[in-house]
Amino acid sequence: MPDVVIMKEIKGLNETYAEENREKFAADNVLAVNIMGAPGAGKTSFLMALCDKLKARGIRSAVIEGDLYSTIDTEEFANAGYRSLQINTEGECHIDANVIRQGYDRLGFRDGVVFIENVGNLICPAEFDLGEGLRIITASVPEGDDKPYKYIPMYSYVDVVVLTKCDLKEAVGFDTEYFTRGLRALNEAPVFETCAKAPADSWGVDEVADLVEAKYKSI
Ligand SMILES: Nc1nc2c(ncn2[C@@H]2O[C@H](COP(=O)(O)OP(=O)(O)OP(=O)(O)O)[C@@H](O)[C@H]2O)c(=O)[nH]1
């Protein structure tokens, strides 16, 4: 069973790197936040709105962007004045702790919040601890209200659920009660309803900023 042995080794090594990352983040007074979600769920749009809210409160943010290819998301943050770093996985469907270890060193950031936008995927990112202090899933309402019933490992893994694109809730017939019932079978994570179509007009993001601020101040 050589494949099984290899998988175990990779996972074991990931845990070692994740632990090292946790120690480094703590020493640097950094809260690392892993943002996960499906492709196009609104991760970048929500994150930009959240960074702007935190900036207005005097909290510094930096962003590590994970994508298979391109620098589109990183450029958006760089243009907005945030320290940012792109990680191109070139085919890998998730970011792992070793990649974050190297990326974080190159970012050269401390005393603030480092957001890691994971590769758009509802499966593999839930298998790789990055050493983060907070795990958020962005679940966009057009994806459907049944996702916690289907993607059980991911919805069990997260600390916070951010419903995105809530301006489209009625149009797509999203049933929050049904969604929350599925989530509660797995997890007591708080649920926030947000819209970030245009960061300046975003709503619901302030409540998430309250939670991130409290978490940052408690590290
Ligand atoms: N109506 C609406 N559209 C949104 C909202 N947030 C994001 N979008 C749109 O959804 C699309 C995807 O948004 P992104 O923020 O790029 O999503 P993402 O999850 O970062 O995408 P990937 O990084 O490519 O996986 C874009 O066309 C956004 O303008 C929202 O709150 N409401």
Ligand SMILES: [Mg+2]
């Ligand atoms: Mg993105």
